[in-house]
Amino acid sequence: MRRLVLAGVGLLLAVLVPAPADAAPPLWKSSVSATNTVVSRPAEGGGYPVPPGQTAPDPGSCRAGLYNSNFSESWLAVRPGTEDLVGTSKFFFEKYSTFYDFHLGSFTISNGQPLAANQVQGYDCVSTGTQDMPPSWTNNTDPNADFDTQGRVYQVTLPFNAFWANLHPNSNIAISYSDDLGRTWVKGNGGKPLEHVPNWSSLSFGFVEDKQWVAVNHVPGNRYQDHVYAAWAVYNGSTTKIRVAVSRDRGRTFSKAVTITKPNQTGPTNEFVYPAVDAAGNVYVSIAGDHPSPDSKTIYVARSSDDGVTWSEFMPVAVARQVPGCCLPNTTFRDGILEHFTASPDYPGHLYVVWEDWDGSQYDVKFSQSTDFGRTWSQPIIVNDNANRTASDQFQPQVAAGPGGAVAVNFYDRRAACPDDPAILPEHVGRQNFCVDVSLQAFKDSGDGAVPVGDNVRVSQFSWDPEQPGQTIDGIDQMACAAHSDPCTIRSFIGDYFGLAISNSYVYTLAVSTHYPSGVIGDQGESVYYQQQVLETVSRADLGI
Template sequence: MRTPVTRMLLSLLSTVLIISILSACNDSTNKPGQHTSTPFYTLTGGSTCVELGSHPQRPYTNVQVSHDSYLAHSEPMLVEDPHNPLHLVGGSKFFTVPAHYRFQIGYYASFDGGCTWSDGGVLPGFAKNETTSDISFAFGTHNEVYAAVLYNFKGESGIAVSTSTDGGKTFGLPVSVFDDKTGNVFSDKPWIAVDQTRGRYSGSIYVVWSYDHNGNCGYGNNCSEELAFSRSTDRGKSFSPVRLVEGSAPFCTNPTTGRPAHSTKCDAAQGIIPVVEPDGTIVLSFPYIDLMSGSIPTRILVTTSPDAGNTWTSPVLVATIHDIAGHFPHEKYRNLSLPAFACDPKTGQLYLTWADKGKKDADILFTTSKDHGQTWSAPIRVNDDPMQDGANQFQPQMAVSPDGVVSVAFFDTRLDPQHRLIDVYLTQSINKGASFLKNVRVTTQSWDPAVGAPIDEYGQQFIGDYQGLAADDHFVHPFWNDTRTGRQENFTAAVAGARPKRILR
């Protein structure tokens, strides 16, 4: 008979063994292609949607995350604890007055695999009527949770990072990354990443965003939208002065008001996403957009830094895309071709996906790079509905699990003959992005984007510009907003992950 001490030691050893096989995006300790069939959810606390040894089948349980009094929610983002797959933290816009596009950022946490959630309310430290928006999350090397947002209030605009030391149950007061009180600079779409390698820059926090200035060029754009970068080396207590790192390239020639005729500066960056490769290299992807007429196709670019942001390479052209031009036919909600970006946690292979508006409808396209973003594969189509059937696939989000399986979730109108009602679909690649498995429907009910939609400052319906996604070796967690309840609420699901294709040696 085992003594209580023996049982405790065995329990601790089991937990250590499980944690040792988990990794974040930049842990390179295991060999690619390896996989264990050991049941994954042996950590105490997993609830019914992620039971031990259980792989749920369709229809997947759709868990409503938001249960508050706010009138709408959109642009949900999600992060998973790299050392505990049952621990998830999410957030989104919480709308107070949807008709006047008034909102702040709120947050949630789950400790049972996304089956139940606590609601933390709005992030503290901001004025009641202050706008906070565009949340992104990252876990730190000491299990902190960092949340980056933009803020805008009475002509003052900036970026701030809040820190949670209790797993996302509560957040502390925001720390300023950048602040402009002149009204001349608007900071947009921040994204945060943490170096979790064991290298020289381990624990560094990186924040990137669009630094918009030089006046109004129409279409909601400034005449210069540069790529801003800042880092923290003291666990989010302070941040370095902003650096503008978009660089120059011969293909960056889009004209804007006041731009020198022969300029090749890539200062039309919007929707920048950072990843940290296993060797500590920072890679930024960003759309280079037409700031004026909207008629010049968007180019997706990447730039890299091997030294924590001290130096940067010249931007590399990944792809030229066919933009979703604001709206789909007969729809009133706005839409953008913002890409999603991720890296393989063991090999550093890079993946990019985006919505591409073809001749008749929008598809999800995908490309990959095996050489730190210097060259990219020919784009392939991810969605598997018939070509040019009129269905639109858009707002992709992507995550790569520790075992290298690539997951892409997206909005999809294929089930509605009129192509108005929206569902969430998911597909996965088990061969490093060479091909994708059959698309699976995640939502149990199609939803109407017009129901309860906030109205933005340009009179457009708003369902958000992007959704969230997290993945581990056994489950994928799409995180989206829909209107099945009669207003925009946040939902999630635990979808069984595909197994990686074995690499023969």
Template sequence: NLLAPLSFPIYYTKDFGQSWKVSKFDGVPDGELLAGGGDPVIVFDSKGWAHMTWLTVTLTLPSLKAEMALRYAYSKDGGATWIASEKMIDTGDIDPTDPIKSKRLIDKEWLAIDRSNSVYQDDIYMVYVELIPDSLENVAGTILIKKKLANDLDFSEQAVAVNTNDYVLVQFSSIAVDNEGVVHVFFMGVDDADHTAFYHAKSIDGGASFLPEKKISDFHLPGFTPDQPNNILVGVDSSRIYPCPHMRVDNSGGPNDGDLYAVWTANGITNKASSGLDIYFTKSTDGGDSWTTPIILNDDNEPTSHQFYPSLHVNEQGVLIVSWYDRRDDLNNIQTHYYMTYSTDGGKSFESNFAVSSSASDFNSIGDKNGGFGIGEYTQVIASSAYAIPVWSDGRTNDGNIDLFIAFVPLYEAALGYEQVGSISSAFSVEGPSPNPISEGGILKLILQKRSDVTIELHSLDGKLVQRHAAWNFPAGDYEIPIDVQDLTNGIYLLTVKTDFGFLSKKLVISGK
């Protein structure tokens, strides 16, 4: 509903994704007319406090003057309640009738927190871009850093410039802090000869200043180079086709500690290499002074299929995880899954790609109910020591509705691409099945906050439906549902609970027969 008020709901879990609740805090400024916004980012400090920044665009009537604001809030209780700063981190303005008439734009902020034992421990860094439009061909810009000291309530007034060179356009920054407290920034720059490239800059004094940036790699992407139109991704507005660069650092203390990793979307390096978009990867083992020749991570070997919007994470064991949207399963480049791979040797090799989404989304209809905006751009993968946890926007109902999905992928275990996957919803939760592995029978606990039709299905790994319990209509409450597998053979199965509010699929192992 395009006329519905915008909101910023925050879902949180305290049982590793078994159930979800919605915070009453939604980030909408009281008494202001919200016209847009987004870009939410959350980091956690050593005390377990959550720190969040986000962008809002508010309108003043009747002038229609629009103000952009980067805002900050923190939570001491795992996301249940939040304390918002009354002070904006930074502000800008935008002319909704003609963005080129805007005086100052601020955009695309990302956060990193210093988890080292340096003097900068728990300091938070926010990187973003300041854009001063001159014309469609020239938008003067600077990559900026603002910092919040560990014991301060707000970010610094003064911003520090990251890039020292002049560019026709700079954008799409990413940030990480290593175990020595060095701040690393990765960003895109376009020079006056229309050369598009990625650059790395670092600060060795806690973000007070940055050493001159060094070029990492060129890249070729439709819309950023004049030889290819940027309307090639069905379901993604041409203005939102971008390289989606991300950088992370290995802080595991292991053999690859301090290594930097970067990913992005492109269809070539210096020139167009394919009609389809791919996920590129490079690494640095010397603090960003040099970088390996980029390689393509998607292993479909299909030059026309599209892979885009990668996300990157390194867990505390040094496992490097990359996830992205992928269309290899559809020759028409429309049906879209969410894929993943990971590396346990510092990016020297990667596991075979696999889908973490259990159903594809038809991107012909993905933006039907949000004015063509589509899936958004801030999807991410995170991880614990044992699980990769990709989070993505999913439109598998193919009616224009978009849901937020999450998967828990057991690392080092390839028998099934995920241990559980499903909708993020506070209206229902599933516990069990118990026991698991199971030999004859067990119990699945279902908790409903509202009345719902409920269907339970069991599929084999090849997708065959082996059991289905017809829809029940349950009022709100707690239910223990028996599971009978006496007639099934040993193996790995997928147990799916479907409700009016979404679904949850879990791995069920049958053994002992």
């Protein structure tokens, strides 16, 4: 796979000519431009090939190989006070994407330029030097990242074994950190998991850890400065609980994990946890809890003012409606996480939540905020500004807050018809509400709450086809597939979320695109259009924030 760097590409450079009187209004009204840079590239590491006729690897079969196919799902963190970033993503192994065969990887990005990509060490046979499981795992998942004030970046990891049978330890929750912008990673907590399944000798049916996240107090001078907060969900077959552990020594050790959800407040099922830290060092979590409607969730937020020791009551934010089933009606990919949440680094108690909301035929992105530490929440507003003009899906939103009152929301956007482009499968050219772009909405919080600034900005240069790759290698489907099946006809995977970060000068997104040919040649004699990770950079000055 050859390296593709599209630095300095301006978006939406329209020729200023008079439009016909009956011309349709532009799909994106904003003229703000962004640069797009492909940051994914092949990385060497240990992985598990899938033998012919199987959908999962064999124990003890880990070997060195290339992570050179799909790069699905991502997160992004900016080192405070700099334009240095670390991106994290799922890296899929060789030709085995359709069997959901991946580990976590990271991207080192300095001043907007990609410098390195590598597998996160400590979870495979090559970096650990052993086939023993653990410490080697077939998979490592759910990218996330956050920096402390000294340049250390952390992520909570979910290694697991994809045997789909009662053979080996199922999974655990672990922590890793890097002091060199993601080039090398060290296991925190003395190399021990933050939590592991009760029975290490077999797959524990009904007990599943999932959807872990990290937040760090990077408030200079705060009494909890550089404390690290790890949060995750535990599914035990009948209930889902949110667990939290805290490090007060920069990741070397963590407190014993505690359960912070109470069924009498939020119901028995609680998931999609996101921790965040505000300007005063208060720690918050958002979750999606039960709602009487089977296709709806209630979003809740709780606060800890004592470093995660005790927690307030969970306060409801809004009810979010979800599409029934796994996938949007007009495609095969699995939909992602419902909501996202962050806190202001400038104003104590200023909190922002976004979510996708299904109206029965399409998704819109909604936004609510609190200026009183999560006690009360504003009436939701629709973020995507095409809501009354084109019927299409806007989904998987993220929200970030940066210095100087900057707030931004990004989301995947299907308002544009699929273009006639070599990267679009021929049968999809011209389809409505199918191909995907990335949109961004800026907000400004000057102390009274965040208000929108300008219109939605299209930050992706090219619309991309979510059902690429359509190519095969050695007859094997190359689409990333959460159903781990060949061919992948349902539950394909573009990721459950993607990255967003705000620095002093820029807003950055890290998102999937299948527009860029990989250089890996498939059975059809053409380059495979794998999912790549694209860094999209927008000037805060241009956005007005």
